Amino acid sequence: MKLTNLIGFAAVLLCCAPFAGAQEDGAKQDKLRAFVVKGKSSGYLLIENAGGKNKFQYIPRGSVDQKVEDDVKNCTVFKLMTPADLVDALGEFRANDLDAARKELAGVRKKYDHYLGLPENPAAIAAVYELKTAVRQKDWAAVPGLADSLPKDDPTLNDFDLTMAKVAPVVAAAAAGGDAAPVEAMLADKELLKSVSSEVYGWLCYAHACALEAKLKGGVTAENAKTANEAIDRFCQCVVSHHGVAPELPLDAMKRAMNLLWNMPGVQDYAKSAKAPLDAKAWAGAPANFRDAAAMAYLLKTVYAPEAKDEVVDKIATYYYNAAKDRKKED
Amino acid sequence: MNNYSIATVMAALALTAPMVSHAQDPLSSLGQVKKLSGAGRADEALALCEQVLKRYSGNGAMAKQFAYLMPFYAYEKGEILRTAKRYDEAYNAYKEFRDSAKWKDKALLEKAKAMLKDRMPEAYAPYLTQCIFQMGHCRYLQGAGDAKTPGVAAKFDEAIPLLEEYLDLLKKNKVSRTERQLKLDGRVCFLLVQSYLLKPQPDFKKAGQYLDLSRKSKGRVPDDLAMTGLGTIVKVATQNPENAGWIYKVIESSPASYRMEPLRAATHAAKFLNHGVKAASVAGKSMGTNPEMALEALRSANALLGLVPDVREVSVNLVDNIKGLGKYTGVISDPIPGTSYSAARQKKTFASYKNMLGNNQNLEGLAIMYTGNTALNVGSTRLGKAGFQVLADRYPNLSSGVKKDKDGKPMEKDGKPVLNELRNTIFMQLSQLCYATGDDEGGAKYEKRVDGASLEGGQSKSLAFNKLRRILSQQQWAEVIPAAEAVKNEYKDNPSNKFYATAQYSIVAAYYKQQMYDELIPAARELLGGKILVAGEGKDALTAKEVATYGSQGYYFLIDAYMKKARQDAKLYDEAIAVFEEFAKTFPSLSMEENVMVHHMHYNVADAYLKKAERTVDEAAQEKLKEQALSYLKVITDNWPKCDYYPTAELLTASVNIMKDDMAVKQSAIAALERATDAALAMEDGKSTAANALYWLASYGKEIKNEGESDDAQAARVKGYVDRFWKEADYEGNSFALQMVSEMLATVKDKESFAAAVERARTVIGREATYNHNQNQAEPELEKTINAYVKSYVAGSKTYDGKELTLEEKTQHFTNFPGIQPTDKYARAIFRMAQIRAMNEELKGLEDETAKNKMTNDIQATFREMTREFRPDDLTNFICVQVGDYLVRYVSEFPKPSERKDEINLATTYYDKVLERKGDMQGEAQLGKANALAFSGEADKQKEAEVLYTQIASSPSAAVSAPALMGLTKLHLSSGNAAAAVETASKYVAVNRTKNNDRLDMLLMLGEAYAKSGKVKEALQTYMNLYNQNKGNISYSAPACKAIMELFWERNAPASGDRLKGNFKASDRWNAWNTGQQYVTLIKRSNLLDKITPAERDAYNAVENLLNKYKADAGVQKEDKANRDFQSQLKKR
Structure with missing residues (x-):
């Protein structure tokens, strides 16, 4: 559609004659x-x-x-036809203004609830996005209720939406530090995963990581390092599954992965002996987890959250060494 | 707009409008214009517009009636031309509309508003300001260009003032209500951002200002505008990477425009991915040279990849929508979001998605891969791994589409498209990244899923080399060989490539670690052969330093392999020496920094020469070899005083020099031992070397005085060595401690020294017995020390404490010796046997019959007690053999061993238990049993011994085959089978070249065998060789000399020839006498007689006695006189 195709708009108005x-x-x-x-x-x-x-x-x-x-x-x-208030609410959602989006979507849902049951009705669409917004906001308390209240019989909702509604409460429970088993079961359910989008898969990875992290009471030790490793990997899988969509969970995942890496055995001991920023030799000799933590901090600081101020990220990022400059040029 | 609606409107308006013919009807014509324009028939649509405008211009009634509709046609001309991408004409049409006074006529506008109040309250009023925007819009589109037409950047400069003029109107609300409702300012700002970025002289400051304004506005830009702008910026950024950051800024300036719901995103997904890949490529290429730019590009890549929808989710949405549109062929517009739905378009999109899904071309999967890879490029291995992990779990069969040939055409095989499959890449990368993050289990698991056969070029090489690297880091030596061979196969066309060289080196190292020396040697030769270790240029070539490292290490492996093999085949010491010479030629530097293996090599070659010397019979040759060894040891001590070999080099040097006759040389050996001690104790693990050195110092120090040293000073010095030994060099497992204790016990001279010796002995014996028991090994020195202790304790208790120990007291003490574990059957057995031995010796010295009988009974009681305590069933094979061997040695000490039937039978029960149980120590048990049976006087037992010896003599283990040959030789000699004895003794001597007492004993037996089989010449030869090479060793030279004398005397060949003619040959009997004469003279002059043992004294005396006997022979005297007379006559001449 052309921009301000007012003639088209006019044509629509002209043609918007009453149905017989x-x-x-x-x-x-x-x-x-x-x-x-x-x-x-x-x-x-x-x-x-x-x-x-x-x-x-x-x-x-x-x-x-x-x-x-x-x-x-x-x-x-x-x-x-799509009402303007739904368009606006979805605009907020896509512009990452989640508080405004959540409020407006709730309003849309209420205002148009008399259309529930019809295909692509705004109330059902708003309900889906309201749930997505709550997950993005990490409002784990609200997620189960919102998921439960999704009009599951509504023709607007497809398999992906319905699966998301099934997944979201499990994600919320695990992300709040609950048991890992239910989310692990979902991650192993190949049939379920067929209707899980890449973003929602990222939710599952995030939730699994949170549940594993919750088991590391008292910090990372040699005994629980395996669990910590799994959590780090899952947080990273959350980041890549999102591949740039909806930054909130991936950002949190990266920070938590970075913190876990920084607390892995041997990392801070090495940091004490190392002088920031590292040179090529010190970087090559550093433990792998140390390098990963520093690289992740550097990415957070320069790419993923450059506007955010985080002392811990800033501190760890000082150790980063750009090894790319030492690589020989490809022929 | 459909005809039905137009007809309805027209019907509704029929009340207000005069009837006009269809051909002239301006309303339906407008619909017709739209239809023609939509069908791409722009010229016809324009012509119709012109026709209507012409028809209804002027002052006629019809013109006046429909004048209010004419602005629509005038504006529509611009729309038609813009849709047809005839932007200059469209611009002019909009400009004409803007400049026309007619359309600004207020009365006309009011009439239009009145006529259209129900449908369009503002009538054409929006067009009056919209046309300004559209003019700017046309110029913008000309600047951006499209897939077919390149943009003209200069047009952006023309677009900007118009867009800004329109923006100003919007801000001042000088636009229609319709335009205000549409909230167009954000979109106009969006276009201005792009225009300022893309114009010939970019103004980033202005672009930034409009970017901020754009973010504050709500709403979205229509898709085609958004995508055109994005495509242009991506293109510019790819060509000028410093602008890469603007991509994400443009996206962030209007997120709603780009973060589309699935249906809209479906059409643009591939573009988002392609743009994202381009930005990622900029990031990857510039990270090393311009990180700031790279990071901006990375942000843009992330922003773009974030726009890629989930293909499956999109497909589901498309299916639902297509179903919802049914058979409807029209286009449905949803005005507020600005979306339109067309079943035909959506079916086309769905077909492409279905095709993508069929080809496993999941766009979001590819987005995940690029997200992970870009993070990996910055240094985050975990994020890189996560990318491939998600792909392995969710998209294992991912492809990036159909492969294209060199002409860009899609490839096919058997009617199916050939896909660019990423499966192998996914699993290979995942496996390597698992290893990199310490997840070896994951690495191995995913490595197995890589189909090596279908990997292409670089990938298969990478996989092979990374696998080798992993196996090397895990030190799985058995697996290194096949992995390294796989790498060699990948690089077989270039053997001097560093990967090939590393693989070959790894093979050599792996063989070394597995002690597979036969295989190592050819592999090392291949490495060092000259084709592999070649320095070169280029990233895959070896550097000179790498060549030197591999080469010198290779030589070390090779020399060490030969040294290990030489233990079985002494000829290989020559090979080891040859390897050193090659090494020294190739790497002549003596600097350990430059030539890292130089000290190892020197040590090995010195060791090779020493070992060769041990096995060399000829004394002169032996000395030469030792001098060679010393020269290399000197290189070590002169050049590398801090290296680990230094103390041992000094020790070995001392071991050679201390045996020399020259006192100054002996003194230098003492100095060397002192240096060895100091250096060894300064090392972390040097105690054993220091213990060795101090033990020799304590032993030889008593004989070797320093220049000008008094006896007291010497004694003090020696005491210092002993004290230092115990204080600094003693440790658990120190066999020299046992030897020191044995020596202390042997040199007890008073009560004080007895007490000290006993105390020290108890500590050391207990400690060493426990140590060896825990290590499950036998220490020969322990046996000697226990024997020495028992003897000394019994005798010393009597002499110094005045205590005659009873049997019970002895048994109690030796049974419960402090420090000996109750489970240490071996040590306890030694103590018991030592006790029996001591009692037997005491028995020898008794004269009183009563005392003799009592002692005999005590011995038997102790023996019985021992057999009860040490039953073969309770002992391991190892201990059984030890106890059996101990009994055999005990028996051998008796003058008539065959009388010790009980001990012989007991010994065989221990050996039989081992043979019955099978398992370890079989060869040792067979040997032990043969030795026991050989002592028996019974013919059948001796025959059994012969059978056993013959079996074991062919064992590959020299430790059993050599003693078996010796035992067999003794049996043959004792049974009178001299010929067989010659055979077995000759075999022994030929194979066992090490110069030790066993060999010398065998040479004596060989001589005896020759003599008994009538081969006098061979017997004489054997004895003479033995005699000449061991004159200083009276234990052997004396019996050999005696044997020579006896053989000559027996043969009794007369003298022959003429003294005057010079062919005189002395008689055998004179030779017999002369040999003895020379020997006795030599020994007397050597001062050895003061130092020899009683047994040696007896052997010497036997020679002297025989000499005296032969001397008295008249024939000998006569011949000797004739010789002397002849000699004196010669002197007178």
Whole structure:
């Protein structure tokens, strides 16, 4: 669609003639139009509300309040138009303004809840994104309720959405320091994972890492280093699974991985003996975990969270050595 | 816009508008214009616009009636041309609209508003300001270009003022309400950001200002605008990497434009990924040279990769939507988000996604891979590994699409596309990164999943070499060989390549570690052969230093291999020496820093010469070899006083020099031993060398005085050595401590020295017995020391304490010796046997019959007690053999061993238990049993011994085969089978070249065998060789001399020839006498007689007696006189 295709917009308005027999009332803001094709007729209808799953009600032209009910199945096309407040809320979501997004999505969900049951209705869409926002905000207390209240029967929701609703409470429980077993079971469930997007897989990795980290009470020792290693790997898998989508969990994952690496046996002992920044020889001789912690801190400081001020990250990043400058040029 | 709607509108307007024919109807024409433009028939659409504008211009009634619609047509011209990408014409059309006074007429606008109030309250008012934007928009599009038409950067300079003018109107609200509702300022700022970045003289400051403004605005830019701008910036950034950071800034300036919901993202996903890969490439290439730029590029790569949707999720969304659109062929617009839905378009997109899924071309999988790799490039191995781990778990069959041939065409095989599969890369990278992070288990697991056969070029080489490196770091030596061979195979076309060289070196090292010396030698020769260790240029070539390191190490492995093998085949010492000579030629430097193996090599060659000397019979040759060894030892002591070999080099030097006759040389040996002691004690693990040196100092120090040293000073010096030994060099497992104790016990001279010796002996014996018991090994010195202790304790108790120990007291003391573990059967058996031995010796000295009988009974009682305590069933094979051997040695000390039947039978029960149980010590048990049976006087037992000896004589272990040959020779001699004795003795002498007492004993037996088999000449030859090479060793020279004398006397060949003619040959009997005469004279002059043992004295006396006997012979006297007369006549002439 062209920018400000006002002629198109005008054409839409011009063409937005009432569907045969349907009354138009664009004044009420919680009423939505739908593009409907039925038989040989097509056009926009003002939908009053859903009348159950895949059933919609509208007031025909000539009638004041006599609602007529029809079924989406009887239509070739039934496409609800997207209200501006949902567009705005999703804009906040995509612009990473999560507090505003969460509030607006909750509002959208409430405002348009009378459309639940219809395909691509804004209330269901808002519910899905509200849940996603809560996960991104790490609001683990709210996630189970939001997941539970997702309209699972709604035709708007596909397998990915439904699986996400199943996964989210498990993620919340483990991420809050709970048992690792349920999330491990999900990570091993190949059938479940078919409907898990890359981002949601990242959630599972994050949650698993948190649960493993919770087992490291009293810090990392030689005895629990294996668990710490697993947690580090899972945090890193969270980062790469997101591959730049939704920065909140990956950022937290990276910091926690960095901290775990920094606390692995031998790392801080080496740091005490090393002089920051390291030279090539000291870097090559450093423990692998030390190098990884420093590289991760450096990435956090320069790429992933350059605006954030974090003393620990800054301190560890001082040890970083850019080994790329020593590599021979490729032919 | 569909015809049905237009008809309805027209029907609705029919009340207000006069009827006009269809051909002239301006409303339907507008719909027609839109349709023609949408179908790409721009010229027809323009023509229709012109037609309508012309028709309804002027002052006619129809013109006046429809005048309010004409601005729509005028503006539509710009739209048509812009859609057709005829931007200059579109610009002019918009400009014409803007400049036209007609359309600004307020009355006309009001009429249009009135006519369209229900549908379009503002009528064409938005166009009056929109046209400014569209002019700028056209210039922007010209600047950006597209896939087919390159952009003209100068157009951005023209776009900017127009866009800014429009932005100003927006800010001042001087635009229509419709435009205000659409919140266009963010989008206009977005276009200005790009224009300022992409114009010929970029203004980053301005771009930054508009970026900030853009972020504050809500809403999103339409997809085509967003993607065009992004594509342009990526292209510019790829060409000018310093601008790479602007990519993520542009994305962040309008996140809603780029972070699309799945359906929208579907169309652009591949572009996001490709752009992300380009940015990642900039990051990767510049990280080493310009890290700041690289990090900006990395941020951009992350931002772009974050826009790639999940292919499966997208596919599900597409399927749902396509289903929802059914058979509808039109396009549905959703105005607020600005999205449109078209079943045809979505089906096309879905087809491409289905194809991607079919090819395992998961775009988000590729995004994950690049995310991990970019982090790996910065140094985060964990993130790199995580990327490949997620791929292995979720996308193991990932491909990056269809392979293309050199002409860029997609490749096919058997009708199926040939995919660029990443499976092997994924598992190989994951395995290597697992190893790098210490997860060896993971590394091995994923390495197995790499299909080596299908790896290409560099990958298979990498895999092979990394596998070798891993195995080397884990020191799995058995696995090194095949892994190294695999690396060699990869680089077989270039054997001087450093990987090939490393592989060959690893093979040599692995053989060395596994002590596989037969295999090591050819491998080392291959390494050192000249084709592999060649320094060169280039990243894969060996440096000169690497060549030197591998080479010198290779020589070390080789020489050490020969030294180890030479223990079985002494000829190989020559090979070891040859290796040293090669090494010295190749690496002549004596600097340990430059030539890291030089001291090892010198030590080995010195050792080789010493070992050769040990096995050399000829004394002169032996001396020469020792001098060679000394020269190399001197290099060590002169050049490397701090190296680990230094103390041993001094020790070995001293061991040679201390045996020489020259006192000054002997004194130098003492000095060398002192230096060895000091240096060894300064080392962390030098105690054993120091103990050795101090023991020799304590022993030889008593004989070798320093220049001008008094007896008291010498005694004090020796005491100092002893004290230092116990204070600084003693340790658990120190066999020299036992020897020191034996010597202390042997030199007891008073009560004080007896008490000191006994106290020290108890400590050391207990400690060493326990040590050896725990190590499950036998220490020969322990036996000697225990024997010495027992003897000394019994005698000393009587002499110095006035105590005659009873049997019970002796048994109590020796049974419960302090420090001996109750489980240490071996040490306890030694004590018991030592006690029996001491009692037997005491028995010899008794004269009183009663005392003799009592002692005999005591001995038998002790013996019975011993057999009860040490039953073979309770002992290990090792201890059984030790006890058996002990009994055999005990028996051998008796004048008539065959009478010790009980001991012989007892010994065989221990050996039989070992043979019955099988397991270890079989050869030793067979030998021991044969030795026991050989002492028996019974023919069948002796026959059994002969059978056993013959079996063992062919054993590959010289430790049993040599004694077996010796035992067999003795048996043959005692049974009168001289010929067989010659055979076995000759075999022994030929194989066992080490010059030791066993060899000398065998030479004596060989001589005897020759003599008994009538081969007098050979017998004489053997005895003479033995005699000539061992004159100073009276134990052997005396019996040999006696044998020579007897053989000559027996043969009694007469004198022959003529003295005057010079061919006189003396008679045998004269030779017999003369040999003895020379020997006795030599020994008397040598001062050896004061130092020899009683047994040696007896042997010497036998010679002297025989000499005196032969001297008295008249024939000898006559011949001797004739010789003397002839000699004196010769002198007178």
